[in-house]
Amino acid sequence: MSEIRVLLVDDHAMMRAGFRTILSLEDDIVVVGEAATGAEAVAAASALAPDVICMDVQMPDMDGLEATRAIVADPAMAAAVLIVTTFDRDDYLFSALDAGASGFLLKNAGPEQLVSAVRVVAGGDALLAPEVTRRxxxxxxxxxxxxxxxxxxxxxxxxxxxxxxxxxxxxxxxxxxxxxxxxxxxxxxxxxxxxxxxxxxxxxxxxxxxxxxxxxxxxxx
Structure with a gap:
């Protein structure tokens, strides 16, 4: 894969801007779009064909878990979903895995961990934050x-x-x-x-x- 296309999904514009800044510094990663709700994420995933979707959980309209389930279930979408959340909660973690997410990362991770996570799931691998692996x-x-x-x-x-x-x-x-x-x-x-x-x-x-x-x-x- 020569270039990893990323869609950012978070209801906080400042968080999306921060992720965009971090990822745009990488030569092999391009941010192709943003969404503020789960419903917008599903529509953007269909329209933009990203390789990776960085997905928040708590959002209005449709949460990230429901959006993940819809995206993964659609054979026309080949995106890998990386859940990126503030909340280190077991219900989010296991619901995300059940929904078909390829990775689970906490927002307190460093910039290099975000970049690495995007590359890992883009390559078809699964990734969990070290904090949740044992659970x-x-x-x-x-x-x-x-x-x-x-x-x-x-x-x-x-x-x-x-x-x-x-x-x-x-x-x-x-x-x-x-x-x-x-x-x-x-x-x-x-x-x-x-x-x-x-x-x-x-x-x-x-x-x-x-x-x-x-x-x-x-x-x-």
Whole structure:
């Protein structure tokens, strides 16, 4: 992807202006539009075909969760939705994931975290703020009638992870992006993507979030 097209959705004009300023400094990111409500977001997503939508939650008319659900459900829209909210609430977090959001970031994140998050979800990966990763793991690691941790059998992999894949999985569990993993391991980002893809396949996971959940449940990390 040569250029990442971003739609900003927030009912506060000052917040949109701040995000625009941060993202516009990047050569590979262009802000193609803004919206102040969920309904406007759905219309703008259809008209502008962004790659990533930075979506607030609390907005008039239609909230960001409902807008996310509408956008993700429409096969004509290929945008990845990154929820960016002030509120570190479990109901928002899990509702966003259920609605199909690709990422969840808090507004107290630094500018570099916002830029990194946009790139991660644009590349087809899932991203969670480090503050909420453990809560997601705890939620999805517990079956309806939870057995004690020690009593849960580990997942048996059809094909074991290589040493490098296990290392990549541990860094995924620390909420590192592909670029950050590449830098940490001194390898190319394309190589990291290959390792991540292999990890997802071997774990039977649909995305990075589920892979991390499985890894913790299976005591792989």
């Amino acid at each position: 997601v793991i705890a939620r999805f690691s517990q079956p309806a009638e939870a057995a004690p941790e020690a009593a849960r059998p580990p997942v048996t992999l059809a094909e074991p992870l290589t040493e490098r894949e296990a290392e990549v999985l541990r860094l995924m569990a620390d909420a590192l992006s592909n670029a950050e993993i590449a830098e940490r391991l001194f390898i190319g980002e394309a190589t990291v993507k290959t390792h991540v893809s292999n990890v997802l396949q071997k774990l039977g996971a649909r995305d990075r979030v589920q892979a991390v959940v499985i890894a913790h449940r299976s005591r792989l990390v």
